[in-house]
Amino acid sequence: MTRFVIRRLISMVLVLFAISVLTFLIFQVIPNGDPAQRMAGRLSTPETVAAIRRTWGFDDPIWQQYLTTMKKIFTGEVISYTQQVNVLDQIWQDLPATLSLAIGAGIIWFVMGVLFGVLSALRAGHFTDRALTVAALVGVSTPVFLLGAVALYFFAFKVQLFPNGGYVPLTQDPVDWLYHLILPWLCLSVLFIGIYSRVLRSNLLDTMSEDYVRTARAKGISERRVLVRHVLRNSLIPIVALWSLDFAAVIGGGAILTESVFNLQGVGQYAAESIHQLDVPPVMVVVMLGAFAVVILSAITDVIFALLDPRIRLTGS
Amino acid sequence: MGSRQPTPNADHLLEVEDLRVAFRTEDGVVQAVDGVSFHVDAGEVLAIVGESGCGKSVTGMTLMGLTRSPNARFAGRATFDGQDLVSASDEQLRRIRGAEIAMVFQDPMCSLNPVQRVGTQIAEQLRAHNELDKDAATERARGLLERVGIPRPAERLRAFPHELSGGMRQRVMIAMALSCDPRLLIADEPTTALDVTIQAQILEEVRQLREETGAGVILITHDLGVVADVADRIAVMYAGQIVEQGTLDEIFYDPQHPYTWGLLGSIARVDRPRPARLPAIAGTPPSLANPPHGCRFRPRCPHAFAQCSELPPLETRAGHPDRCWLTPQEKREKREVAGQIGLAGGEVAAA
Numbered sequence: 082m083t084r085f086v087i088r089r090l091i092s093m094v095l096v097l098f099a100i101s102v103l104t105f106l107i108f109q110v111i112p113n114g115d116p117a118q119r120m121a122g123r124l125s126t127p128e129t130v131a132a133i134r135r136t137w138g139f140d141d142p143i144w145q146q147y148l149t150t151m152k153k154i155f156t157g158e159v160i161s162y163t164q165q166v167n168v169l170d171q172i173w174q175d176l177p178a179t180l181s182l183a184i185g186a187g188i189i190w191f192v193m194g195v196l197f198g199v200l201s202a203l204r205a206g207h208f209t210d211r212a213l214t215v216a217a218l219v220g221v222s223t224p225v226f227l228l229g230a231v232a233l234y235f236f237a238f239k240v241q242l243f244p245n246g247g248y249v250p251l252t253q254d255p256v257d258w259l260y261h262l263i264l265p266w267l268c269l270s271v272l273f274i275g276i277y278s279r280v281l282r283s284n285l286l287d288t289m290s291e292d293y294v295r296t297a298r299a300k301g302i303s304e305r306r307v308l309v310r311h312v313l314r315n316s317l318i319p320i321v322a323l324w325s326l327d328f329a330a331v332i333g334g335g336a337i338l339t340e341s342v343f344n345l346q347g348v349g350q351y352a353a354e355s356i357h358q359l360d361v362p363p364v365m366v367v368v369m370l371g372a373f374a375v376v377i378l379s380a381i382t383d384v385i386f387a388l389l390d391p392r393i394r395l396t397g398s
Numbered sequence: 399m400g401s402r403q404p405t406p407n408a409d410h411l412l413e414v415e416d417l418r419v420a421f422r423t424e425d426g427v428v429q430a431v432d433g434v435s436f437h438v439d440a441g442e443v444l445a446i447v448g449e450s451g452c453g454k455s456v457t458g459m460t461l462m463g464l465t466r467s468p469n470a471r472f473a474g475r476a477t478f479d480g481q482d483l484v485s486a487s488d489e490q491l492r493r494i495r496g497a498e499i500a501m502v503f504q505d506p507m508c509s510l511n512p513v514q515r516v517g518t519q520i521a522e523q524l525r526a527h528n529e530l531d532k533d534a535a536t537e538r539a540r541g542l543l544e545r546v547g548i549p550r551p552a553e554r555l556r557a558f559p560h561e562l563s564g565g566m567r568q569r570v571m572i573a574m575a576l577s578c579d580p581r582l583l584i585a586d587e588p589t590t591a592l593d594v595t596i597q598a599q600i601l602e603e604v605r606q607l608r609e610e611t612g613a614g615v616i617l618i619t620h621d622l623g624v625v626a627d628v629a630d631r632i633a634v635m636y637a638g639q640i641v642e643q644g645t646l647d648e649i650f651y652d653p654q655h656p657y658t659w660g661l662l663g664s665i666a667r668v669d670r671p672r673p674a675r676l677p678a679i680a681g682t683p684p685s686l687a688n689p690p691h692g693c694r695f696r697p698r699c700p701h702a703f704a705q706c707s708e709l710p711p712l713e714t715r716a717g718h719p720d721r722c723w724l725t726p727q728e729k730r731e732k733r734e735v736a737g738q739i740g741l742a743g744g745e746v747a748a749a
Binding site for chain 1: 462464494496503505512526560
């Protein structure tokens with residue numbers, strides 16, 4: 082276990098380093114990306130631009146600029162170029178919206194994915210299965226910005242069943258929080274429900290033909306018990322692993338589109354706006370935060386994996 | 399004796415009459431079991447012998463209801479304890495399965511759930527058929543592991559299948575099968591996946607079980623060598639049908655069907671001079687989706703003649719029933735190959 086943790090920590094540092102360098106370099110080569118020019122505005126004199134360059138350190142060699150930025154990130158002093166506010170404060174403020182979206186959607190897509198997957202496998206080849214297959218394909222192929230826009234048009238504009246976007250903190254009004262989040266949750270979940278139900282369906286069908294399922298049946302236990310304790314239990318292992326990785330990806334910026342469509346003011350939307358303005362510090366922080374979430378959750382996934390399947394050992398290789 | 403009439407006999411533990419199992423597949427209807435009749439008495443070991451795909455496993459699994467699926471069709475009867483297993487409801491069968499009739503499967507590597515402790519898996523079966531709390535079931539499971547010769551059983555209860563050797567796992571499977579004191583044990587190739595020393599131990603386990611509990615045993619195998627050690631009677635199956643049935647001595651010393659000769663000829667024997675190459679039966683078993691007309695063994699039989707294009711009935715003409723048109727006299731002459739029983743022609747090597 083200690084070896085596992087140490088190995089994971091080392092790989093996390095490497096991943097974060099690589100990701101941050103890449104992100105930083107991308108913004109160096111982007112056309113029209115000179116931050117001093119952008120800060121100074123369109124009608125600025127070359128002197129103003131040069132002054133900004135000096136004060137912000139844009140004259141320094143790239144590696145030094147990178148080190149300064151990283152230092153500022155880790156000391157919590159990093160300031161965005163455009164709004165010139167503290168990036169970490171801003172993210173801290175946006176995080177509840179993103180977490181609310183991710184956790185709610187995560188629960189919905191897991192439960193619905195499992196439900197539809199089981200239904201599909203039990204009725205394999207029948208109408209229910211075929212209908213769910215088509216639904217899953219449509220769900221997987223519909224982009225979330227289209228789905229979100231259509232949902233908003235019908236349920237917020239035409240029928241006015243739900244609010245037209247926006248976010249209300251849970252601490253302020255739990256009912257209003259729920260009311261604002263239902264549409265985003267569902268829209269974000271659709272893609273994952275489609276994928277999960279298909280993956281689980283094929284896992285279930287594979288597991289059903291395993292020898293140990295035949296043994297379970299030969300023991301004379303009830304069919305329901307065979308399905309739940311032996312078939313489903315074994316089929317869910319990869320689904321759980323998939324879930325925690327997807328969940329990490331959603332926290333780490335995977336919900337950019339959903340947040341923007343529904344104007345949730347979360348971390349993803351902040352990242353989207355910052356990218357729009359070629360504002361390097363917030364993008365760096367969000368990207369690193371996402372990488373951090375993925376690395377941490379994949380380590381947790383490995384632990385869960387080992388708990389669910391005794392054949393897997395953490396210390397191996 | 400005369401030809402045995404398939405009449406229900408209340409004295410038999412299990413009486414199978416004209417059992418037919420067909421599966422609808424993409425290649426058409428596969429008649430996996432085609433009119434099989436046999437019986438098993440308490441305390442008796444019946445061996446069903448045949449090549450892979452001859453329908454012997456399907457026969458065994460059908461008795462347990464494990465072949466039931468929307469694509470399967472069944473006919474015939476299998477009377478166990480006055481109840482027909484073929485027409486029994488799923489719930490009736492579930493109650494019999496694991497309690498009255500238990501099964502040991504071929505591959506112990508895949509036959510246990512990889513993510514459950516073996517103690518849990520044994521206890522699950524005990525609790526499905528008995529009013530037992532968790533602790534009592536675990537205690538019974540421990541006793542069962544001890545009974546099948548697993549050292550340190552209390553510790554092994556907590557082991558996962560991958561932590562045990564193949565022989566150990568098969569012992570766990572046997573412990574599980576024995577857990578509810580079944581009256582009939584169906585062992586489907588119980589030793590095939592194991593090495594030879596473990597095979598002998600597992601067979602000893604089967605023999606002991608029969609002696610201790612008086613249970614009937616159906617031993618399904620492709621290996622006549624295994625059969626010689628434990629079986630009382632033998633049914634030889636070929637292409638979904640029984641081609642010969644008799645006591646151990648009848649099959650080994652007076653085999654009537656050429657297929658049986660081939661099986662006997664292909665046993666490696668240490669008490670005879672070693673052949674350059676182990677004799678094998680030429681050709682492959684026929685497809686059950688499209689079986690040959692007449693005698694099913696005809697395409698592979700070096701002794702086939704005109705009458706073989708008609709399916710021979712399972713008839714007793716030399717002490718026990720077989721499916722072959724040759725006269726007993728002809729059979730006695732033709733089964734001698736180089737001084738021992740064998741199937742002439744094909745790939746038979748010179749002794």
